[in-house]
Each structure stands twice: as C-alpha cells, then as structure tokens.
Amino acid sequence: MPVPVQSLPEWPADVEAHPLLVIDYQLLKAGDKEEIARLWEAGTTLGFWYLKNHGAEQDFVAMWGMGEDVFKLPLEEKMRYEQGDEGLSFGYKAVGHYIVDAAGSPDPVEGVNVAKDDALSYPKVSRREYPTVINDLMGPVITPFVEKCVDVSNTLIEIFNDKLGLPEGTLAKFHRRNDFSASETRTIKAPANLTPGKLAIGGHTDFGSLTLLVNNLGGLQVLPPGTTEWRYARPLPGHMICNVGDALTMFSGGLLNSNIHRVVPPPGSQSKYDRWSQVYFTRPADDTILGPLLESAIISEAYNKLIPERQNSLSPKVTSYEWFTRRQKNYRTKNHKGAETWAANRGTEHGRA
Secondary structure, three states, X not given: OOOOHHHOOOOOOOOOEOOOOEEEHXXXXXXXXXXXXXXXXXXXXXXXXXXXXXXXXXXXXXXXHHHHHHHOOOHHHHHOOEOXXXXXXOEEEOOOOEEOOOOOOEOOOEEEEEEHHHHHHOOOOOOOOOOHHHHHHHHHHHHHXXXXXXXXXXXXXHHHHHHOOOOOOOOHHHOXXXXXXXXXXXXXXXXXXXXXXXXXXXXXOOOOOXXXXXXXXXXXXXXXXXXXXXXXXXXXXXXXXXXXXXXXXXXXXXXXXXXXXEEOOOOHHHHHOOEEEEEEXXXXXXXXXXXXXXXXXXHHHHHHOOOHHHHHHOOOOXXXXXXXXXXXXXXXXXXXXXXXXXXXXXXXXXXXX
C-alpha cells in the first residue's frame, strides 16, 4: 500500500499554497444557503475547492490498494488491458504513453482507469475487460467508490443547475446513471525522486463536468485566472479537491470555470515518496451535445457578453464522446506528430480574455 498519509512529511513551511475555499458537503446536502453561495463562488472563480465531510475518505484509500495490486502485475499482463490509441481511456496506462507538452515529452506516470459503466453493471461487461485483480475488487471496493462519487457529483450538479437558472433536472439529464459516458475512476502513481520541475501531467483543463480528487502528497498546481504563475494546491487530509471541467463551463456559457492545472513533483522532502492520486471524473452522456444552455437567462446574458473567440470555444457543436476522444487521442505518445498534436488536445482554455 502507499505510505499512510500520517507517516508522510508535512507540507514544507517555506512553500506557499494557493488558498482554496473549504466547502462542507453535509451543509450542501442540507440546503444551507450560505454554503451553496460559497460553492458557487468557488465554481465561478478559481474553479477549484476543498470538499469536507463527504464520507468517502476510506473509499479513496481502498482504491489505492486496488491500484497497487494492478501495478504489481507483470508488464506483459498489464499490457493486455492497455487503453489503446483510439481515444478511450478505460484500462491500464503504462509509463510514457501520454505526452506532457508540445514537444511530445513522455509522462512518468503509471495508471489504471475503470469505466463507471463497468463498475455499475458488474458482472456484466459494458465497456471492456479488466485484469482479474480488478474484477475481484469490483464488488467490495470499486463499485462502492463509484456509487459514492456519483452521489457527490449529482449533488454538486443539482446545485449548479439551480444557480444557473436552469429548469429542474436539466443538467441531471446529461448525467444519468445508466447512460454510457466517459465517466471513470483513475488511479495513478508517480515515482519518487523525479527531477524538480519535471511535468508528471502537463497543463490542461479537465475534459468532463466535475473532478473529485484525493492525493497523498502535493504536486497539483493551478493557474489562477489572470495570472501566469503556477501555484500549488495543497492536499488536506479528509478533504477532496474538486474542480469544474470543460462540459460545465460550456453548459454555463463560461460562468463556471474549467481552470488550467498540472502536476509536478511534490515539494520539499515529500518528493522522496511515490505520489498516489485517486480521481473520479464525471462526464456527460456520450451523445450529449456540448454548448451553452441559452434557455437560461443567466447563461444567455453571460454568454452574450463574451468576445467571439471565447463564444466559439464554448460552442464546439460536438458530442461529449467526440470532445473526449479527440482530446484523449491527441494525448497519446504514439499519436504525437508535433506541436499541432498538442494543440489538438486542448480544451476550453482557448479564447479566454
């Protein structure tokens, strides 16, 4: 198992972290108006926030144990379940199979992703096959983790729906539990002692609607709007780090902010340990058309104030499946042809002003 968080070095005193709002999930569930307002503030400014009292802390830790079981398998066995280069990300990802910059530099991260559709339909196979160690943990570990993440995501999406002035259930219909989507778990391990400044994951916006994340160490960095300085987002025990993805930015006409972020080696003495990351990505159903939901007066007013380039970036007129597979395919090292490939994997960061 990864080294327990309580046994890892503390955050370096000389490294400043960017402040994130701390949102209480239980207050959101109770309909607390002040807490809902704070979530709205977080989603429309930095686009990142901490979420506490979510009840899933041990589920995230258990997923790291699943990842360790997978990563210990012989490489030949793991490669039987490799994600492939055609634009889907369910399955195993070997070190060096993603690029992290326009030069095509390979990533140092090993990972494994499990489709929401497979976790919720198990033992029926919906999207792909997985190693036996994953199948054995579907019932006790993976499916409960996905169930909890789906519940958290649905709560946040419902709140954003109301704050955006949309008819009840508008965003929920794009995120139905049983509709096929690219929603998935992702378990990754970045090795200890990486060269300082080396990118583990290059700067990007997230592909989908919401991201729920727990890290055992630092390394995540955000780019606050209107700045050019990368800032650490410090992990806090017992807290998720949540962020808005491209789909919610497009649905909201740019009101919700899918912010640019990246991953570098942990700061200070934390860099001497493997960095584990557990994520759940919530993405719209594959056939959802992405773009601003202009039936809302709030969204229409915000969208009409944007410059044309920004409006175009938020109205791609493609499905969620097409948006995701285009971005994913152009992250694959095998598909890299030059700087144009990196440009082709970009998201809603285009056209900001």
